Amino acid sequence: MLPDGLxxxxxxxxxxxxxxxxxxxLAAGGKRVAILEAGPARSNADLVSSTLWARRLKWHGAPVxxxxxxxxxxxxxxxxxxxxxxxxxxxxxxRLHEGDFSLRSRHDRGLDWPISYDDLRPFYDAVQEEAGVxxxxxxxxxxxxxxxxxxxxxxxxxxxxxxxxGFKRVGLHTAPLPLAVNTQVYRGRAPCIWDGWCDAGxxxxxxxxxxxxxxxxxxxxxxxxxxxxxxxxxxxxxRGERAIGVQTVDAQGARGQVFADLVVLAxxxxxxxxxxxxxAGARHPDGLANSSGALGRYITTHLAAQIFGLHExxxxxxxxxxxxxxxxxxxxxxxATHAASGALGxxxxxxxxxxxxxxxxxxxPSRPELFGAPxxxxxxxxxxxxxxxxxxxxxxxxxxxRITLSERRDVNGVPLAAVARTSSSQSTALWDAAVLExxxxxxxxxxxxxxxxxxxxxxxxxxxIMGADTRRSVANSFxxxxxxxxxxIGGPGLFPTTGGVNPTFTxxxxxxxxxxxxxxxxxTITG
Amino acid sequence: MPLLSTRRELLLASGVGLLxxxxxxxxxxxxxxxxxxxxxxxxxxxxxEAELVRALGEVLAPGSxxxxxxxxxxxxxxxxxxxxMLMIKYLGVEPxxxxxxxxxxxxxxxxxxxxxxxxxxxxxxxxxxxxxxxIAAGRSENWAGPPAAFFYFVLRNDACDVLYGTQxxxxxxxVPYLAHIEPPTPWGA
Ligand SMILES: Cc1cc2nc3c(=O)[nH]c(=O)nc-3n(C[C@H](O)[C@H](O)[C@H](O)COP(=O)(O)OP(=O)(O)OC[C@H]3O[C@@H](n4cnc5c(N)ncnc54)[C@H](O)[C@@H]3O)c2cc1C
Ligand code: SF4
Numbered sequence: 075m076l077p078d079g080l081x082x083x084x085x086x087x088x089x090x091x092x093x094x095x096x097x098x099x100l101a102a103g104g105k106r107v108a109i110l111e112a113g114p115a116r117s118n119a120d121l122v123s124s125t126l127w128a129r130r131l132k133w134h135g136a137p138v139x140x141x142x143x144x145x146x147x148x149x150x151x152x153x154x155x156x157x158x159x160x161x162x163x164x165x166x167x168x169r170l171h172e173g174d175f176s177l178r179s180r181h182d183r184g185l186d187w188p189i190s191y192d193d194l195r196p197f198y199d200a201v202q203e204e205a206g207v208x209x210x211x212x213x214x215x216x217x218x219x220x221x222x223x224x225x226x227x228x229x230x231x232x233x234x235x236x237x238x239x240g241f242k243r244v245g246l247h248t249a250p251l252p253l254a255v256n257t258q259v260y261r262g263r264a265p266c267i268w269d270g271w272c273d274a275g276x277x278x279x280x281x282x283x284x285x286x287x288x289x290x291x292x293x294x295x296x297x298x299x300x301x302x303x304x305x306x307x308x309x310x311x312x313r314g315e316r317a318i319g320v321q322t323v324d325a326q327g328a329r330g331q332v333f334a335d336l337v338v339l340a341x342x343x344x345x346x347x348x349x350x351x352x353x354a355g356a357r358h359p360d361g362l363a364n365s366s367g368a369l370g371r372y373i374t375t376h377l378a379a380q381i382f383g384l385h386e387x388x389x390x391x392x393x394x395x396x397x398x399x400x401x402x403x404x405x406x407x408x409x410a411t412h413a414a415s416g417a418l419g420x421x422x423x424x425x426x427x428x429x430x431x432x433x434x435x436x437x438x439p440s441r442p443e444l445f446g447a448p449x450x451x452x453x454x455x456x457x458x459x460x461x462x463x464x465x466x467x468x469x470x471x472x473x474x475x476r477i478t479l480s481e482r483r484d485v486n487g488v489p490l491a492a493v494a495r496t497s498s499s500q501s502t503a504l505w506d507a508a509v510l511e512x513x514x515x516x517x518x519x520x521x522x523x524x525x526x527x528x529x530x531x532x533x534x535x536x537x538x539i540m541g542a543d544t545r546r547s548v549a550n551s552f553x554x555x556x557x558x559x560x561x562x563i564g565g566p567g568l569f570p571t572t573g574g575v576n577p578t579f580t581x582x583x584x585x586x587x588x589x590x591x592x593x594x595x596x597x598t599i600t601g
Numbered sequence: 602m603p604l605l606s607t608r609r610e611l612l613l614a615s616g617v618g619l620l621x622x623x624x625x626x627x628x629x630x631x632x633x634x635x636x637x638x639x640x641x642x643x644x645x646x647x648x649x650e651a652e653l654v655r656a657l658g659e660v661l662a663p664g665s666x667x668x669x670x671x672x673x674x675x676x677x678x679x680x681x682x683x684x685x686m687l688m689i690k691y692l693g694v695e696p697x698x699x700x701x702x703x704x705x706x707x708x709x710x711x712x713x714x715x716x717x718x719x720x721x722x723x724x725x726x727x728x729x730x731x732x733x734x735x736i737a738a739g740r741s742e743n744w745a746g747p748p749a750a751f752f753y754f755v756l757r758n759d760a761c762d763v764l765y766g767t768q769x770x771x772x773x774x775x776v777p778y779l780a781h782i783e784p785p786t787p788w789g790a
Contacts, residue, residue, distance in 0.1 A: 114683075123780035125766050126686040126788055134682045137695045150691035269779035277781050392776050431765035431774055434688065438761040442754055443737060445661045446730060449757075453765060457774035 076300045076322065078330035082106040083600075085320055085334040086297075087305045087349070090158020091578050092564030092585050093340030094288035099589035100336075101295035105596075108332060109297055110322060112304040112341070113155030118285060121161075121275030125433035128274035131155065131162045135304070136484035136491075138344055142475070143496040146375050147531040150434065152342055156301055157284040159342060160578060162275045164397035165254040165282060166424055167207050167579035169198050171218050173407055174420065174573035177470075181409060183418055183500065184470045185372070185570035188542040189551040191218055197583035205282035205582065206260040209252035216403040225257045229268070233389040233461055234399035234426035240519035241402055241425075248400040251424060254282035254579070255395050270428025272396035273435070306488050307353045308337055308561065314357025317561040323486045335600035336560050336592065338553075339538075343373070343567035347477040347537040348491040350548075363538075363555035363563075369548050370478055372471035372539050373495055374572050375531035377505045379421075379465030381512035382440045383521035384456060391429050391437075391460040398463070400425035405511075406574060409468075417504035419468030420574035423512065427462055440527065461521060465508040466532065468574045470498040477537045497529070505529050533577050538567040552588040560600050562588065636672040645678040645699055646671060650706050654756075656722040657709065660729045661753075662760035670763045673788055674702065686788060688758045692751075701747055705756070708746025709736070715743035763788075 083105040086093045093109060101107045112135055122128070133152040140146060153159035172191040177184040199221040208225035211217055227250030230238070238248045255272075256265045256279075266280040279286045293299060302325040309319045309331065319333035339346045347370045351361035361369050402423040405411040409419050430436045437456045444452050475496065479489035497505075509526050516524045541547025544556040547570070553563045564585055566577040592599060635641075643651055651671035658666035677687045682696035689698050713721040717728055724732070735741040737757075739750035746752060764770055767787040771778045 119782070122782045122784050123778075124784040124787075126762060127784050129686045129688070129690060130684060132691055134690070134696075140693060145693060147691065147693070149693075267779075269781065271779070271781055392779070431771060431776060432758070432761045433766065434691065434758075436765075438765060439758060442757065445733060445737065445753075445757055446663060449662055449761075450664075453774060457776050 076108070076110070076303055076324070076330060076332065079333070080108065081333040082108045083334060084336040084338060085110060085332055086338045086340055087320065088158060088340040088342060088345070089156045089289065089299060090153065090284060090340060090342060090565075091160035091163075091581050093158065093338070094284035094292060095582055095585040096338050096340060096564055096589055097292035097297045098288040098295065099586065100593065101292050101297040103589070103593040107292065107297035108334070109292065109299045110303045110305050110320065110332065111156050111299065111301045113301065115301040116156040116161060116285065118277040118279070121277040123271045123274050125274070125430050125436065128162060131275060135345070136488065139480050139482070139490055139492040140495070141492070142494045144375070144377070144529065144531060146344070146373065146493050146495050146534050148344060148493065148534065151375065151531060151534050152344070156289070156299065161283050161285060162273055163283065163578060164272050164395065166251060166397035166576045167202070167254045168252050168401065168403075168422065168575040169218055169220065170194070170573045170575055170580050171216070171407060171420070173409065174571060177409070177571045181418060185539065185541065187551070187570050188540055193551070194580070194583045194587065195220055197586040198579065201579065201582040201586055205254050205287050206256055206263070207252055207254050208250075208257040210250045213249035214252070214401065214403070215247060215249070216406055223252065225260060228253055228255065228257060228395060228399055230399055231268070231390060231393040231426065232387070233391050234394065236385055236387060236389060236519050237425050237461055237463060237516070238400055240515045240517075243518040244515055246402055246404045246515065248402050248425060251398050251401045253395055253397055256280045266395065268394050268428070270392055270394055270396055270430065273433070304486065305341070305349060306486050308339070308349060308362055310355070310357070310362070310558065314355065315558065317558055336562065338562045338564055340564035342565055343534040343537050344477055344491050344493060346563055346565060346567050348479070348488075350538065351477070351479050352488050358557075363548050363557045363561060365557050366545050366547060368539060368546055370476050370537055371473045372536040372570065373475045373477055373493060373534070374469040374471050374536040374569075375495070376533050376572055376574070377467040377469055377497060377501060378530040378532040379467055379505055379508045379512060380440070380527035380530065381463050381465070381509065381516055381524070382526065383461045383516040383519065383524040384459045385461050385519060385521045386459070388458050389461055391462070394426060394428040396428050398424040398427045412504060412507035415503050415507055416499060417507050418500040419470060419504045421465050421467045421504060421508045422574050423463050423465055425463040427464060429460060429462060431457060441525070461516060461519065463512060463516070465505075465512055466574050466576060467501065467505045467508055469501045469572050471536055471539070471571055472498055475536075502529065533566065533572070535566040535569040535572050535577055538563045539570045540568045541570060552591045553584065554599070562592065564588070634667070634669045636669060641672065643672070643675045646675045650703065651675065652722055653706050653710060657756060658760045658763070660733050661757045662764045665760035665764040668763050670760055673763050674759060676788065678702065688762060689755050692755065701755075704746040705752040708744050708749070708752070711745065712736070712741050712743045
C-alpha cells in the first residue's frame with residue numbers, strides 16, 4: 075500500500091513502455107522512484123493464450139469520449155494495468171527516418187521535431203542492445219544509419235514466403251521485420267516459438283515488454299511499484315512554478331498525496347493530456363504546461379491499411395509473430411511519392427501477421443459482410459489459406475484534432491477526456507494509394523481473392539507535442555514541459571509527427587535520452 | 602481406468618472449462634453449451650432475449666446458438682467492464698453494454714414483426730436471412746435501436762467468438778491452438 079504523504083525523488087505516473095523505462099534508468103541512477111499505476115497488478119501468469127481473455131488487458135479506466143470521422147479507438151489501442159499497452163504490444167520496432175523529423179521544413183505541412191535523427195541514433199542503438207531486437211540491417215535497404223541488430227532475424231513461414239514473392243513480382247523489396255522479439259536466448263530470456271499469441275501478451279519473456287525488461291530492472295534498483303493507484307492531479311507549489319507531487323486515489327476510493335522533486339507523466343497519450351488539463355488552477359487556468367495553448371492538440375494515430383487474400387497454397391497463417399514477418403519501406407523516404415493523388419506522408423508494410431480465427435484483427439472480421447453458410451465456408455478455407463499485410467500510414471498533425479475535457483466526470487470527479495479526430499485529406503489519400511499498392515502485391519502472389527478493410531486507427535500519438543518554439547508546443551525534446559522544469563512527459567504523446575513506423579522503439583530512444591539528461595542535470599532541474 | 606491421453610481431456614475431466622451457472626436455484630458448474638442445452642438460469646437477459654440471441658446466432662454463424670451464445674452474452678454482461686470479454690468494449694460503446702444489446706434485440710424483434718407479422722425465432726431460414734441481410738446493410742425498415750449495421754457487426758463477432766474463439770473452435774478449423782497458458786475456462790469465470 076502507498077503511504078499517504080510519501081516523499082520520493084521521482085514519481086512516475088504509469089508503468090507502461092515509457093514509465094517502466096524511466097523508472098529503471100532513474101532508479102539505477104540512485105534516485106528513489108515510486109511508480110504509480112492506475113490499473114491492476116499483472117504478472118506473466120495473467121497472459122492467458124486466448125483472444126477472449128486478452129481483452130481484459132485493454133483500457134478500462136475512465137471512458138474516453140470520441141468524435142470525428144477517424145476516432146482514435148482508445149480502448150483497443152490502449153492497455154490498462156502494470157505494463158500498460160506495451161504489455162500486449164506486438165513489438166514491431168522500426169526506427170523513424172531522417173526525413174520524419176523535418177516534415178514542415180521539407181514539405182510545408184505538419185510540424186518539425188526539435189531534434190534530428192542523429193540526436194536519437196545512439197539511443198536507438200543502446201535500446202536495441204538492452205531490450206533485444208531481431209532483424210537484418212543490411213536487407214533493410216531503407217534503414218537509417220545505426221548499429222546492426224543484436225539478434226538474427228525472424229524465420230520466414232509459408233505465408234511470408236508467398237507474399238515476399240508478390241512484392242518481388244511488382245518490383246518491390248522486402249526485408250525481415252525488425253522485432254523486439256528474441257530469435258535466440260537473449261540475456262537469459264527465452265526465444266520465441268512463433269505461436270502468434272503476442273496480442274494476449276507473451277508470458278515466456280521472448281518479447282521485450284515492461285514485465286520482461288524494464289520493470290525487473292527498476293525494482294531491482296529499488297523503485298517501488300503501486301498498482302491500483304490512479305493519479306488524479308499534478309500538484310504544484312503556490313506560485314505554480316514547480317511540480318511538488320500528485321494526488322492519488324486507490325481502488326477503494328481512498329485519496330492520498332505523494333511528493334517528489336520530479337514528476338514524470340507516462341500515462342500514455344490521452345491520459346497524460348487529460349491529467350495536465352485537469353490539473354488547472356489559479357496559476358494555470360487552461361491546464362498545467364499549457365501557456366502555449368498547444369496542450370491536447372495534434373492528436374494523431376497511424377491509419378492502418380489492412381489487405382487480405384486467399385491463396386491456393388496452404389499458408390499456415392497461425393505461425394509467426396502477431397506483428398508479422400517482413401517489412402517493406404520502398405516508398406518511405408519520398409513523402410511525395412503519391413502527390414499526384416493529393417497524398418503526403420510515409421508508409422510501410424508489415425507483412426504476414428500471424429492471425430487467429432476470431433477477434434478484431436482475426437480472420438472472421440476481415441469479411442464482415444459474410445454470415446451463415448457463406449461465413450462457415452469462408453472460415454474453413456481461410457483458416458488454411460489466408461494471407462495478410464498491414465500498411466502503417468502517416469497521419470499529418472492538425473491543430474484541430476484535439477483532446478479536451480468533457481463536462482462529464484469520472485467516479486473520482488475528474489473530467490473525462492474528449493477526443494476529436496478527423497484525418498487530413500493528404501493522409502486519407504495516402505491510405506487510398508497504399509491500399510491500391512497492397513492489393514496489387516497480394517494479387518501478384520497469385521491469390522484467388524484479394525480484399526481490403528477500411529482505415530483503422532493504430533498507435534495514439536501527439537497531444538503533448540515537443541517543439542523548439544515554446545509558444546507552439548508543450549515540451550522540449552527531453553519531454554520537460556516548457557512551463558514547469560521538473561514536470562516531464564514520456565511516451566508517444568510527445569511526437570509532433572507520426573512518420574510511418576510503429577512508435578515504441580522511438581518512445582524508448584527518447585526515454586533513454588531524457589533519463590540520461592535528467593540525471594546529468596538533476597540539481598538544476600529539481601533545485 | 603483409461604489413461605487421459607490429451608491435455609484437453611484432462612481439463613474436461615478435472616472440471617476446468619466449466620463456468621458457474623444456476624440451474625433451478627442451485628449453482629452448478631457447466632460449459633455454456635450445457636447451460637444452453639439444460640436451460641440454466643440467466644443473470645441479465647430475459648428468457649425471450651436469450652431465445653432471440655440463440656436464433657440470431659444460428660443465422661449469423663450456424664452452430665454459435667447451440668454452442669451457448671446466449672449464455673456467453675449473459676455471463677459477460679454480468680461480469681462488469683474490467684472482466685468483460687465482449688468485443689464491443691473496443692468498438693466505441695461505453696459500458697455497461699446491456700442496454701446496447703437489449704435495445705438492439707428489441708429493434709430486431711419489432712422490425713421482424715413489422716415486416717413479417719411474426720417473431721424472429723419463428724422465421725424460416727430464407728426470411729431470417731433476408732432480414733439479416735438488410736440489417737447488415739443498414740437498410741432495415743422499422744428499425745429503432747442502435748445503428749442496425751453496427752448491431753449486426755457486434756452480434757456477428759460475438760457469434761464468431763463463441764464458435765471460433767475457443768480451443769474447440771480452433772481445432773474444428775484445423776488451426777493448432779499452441780497455447781502458452783491454456784485458458785482456464787473458454788470464456789472467463
Ligand atoms: C494491441 C497493440 C499493439 C501494439 N503494437 C505495437 C507494435 O508492434 N509496435 C509499436 O511500436 N507499438 C505498438 N503498440 C503501441 C505501444 O503499445 C505504445 O506506443 C506504448 O505502449 C506507449 O507507451 P506509454 O508508456 O506511453 O503508454 P502505456 O504503455 O500504455 O502505459 C501507460 C500506463 O499508464 C497507466 N495510466 C493511465 N492513466 C493513469 C493515471 N491517471 N494514473 C496512473 N496510471 C495511469 C495505464 O494504465 C498504463 O499502464 C501497440 C499497442 C497496442 C494496444
Ligand atoms: S509468437 Fe513469440 S513473442 Fe509472440 S507470444 Fe509467441 S513466443 Fe511470445
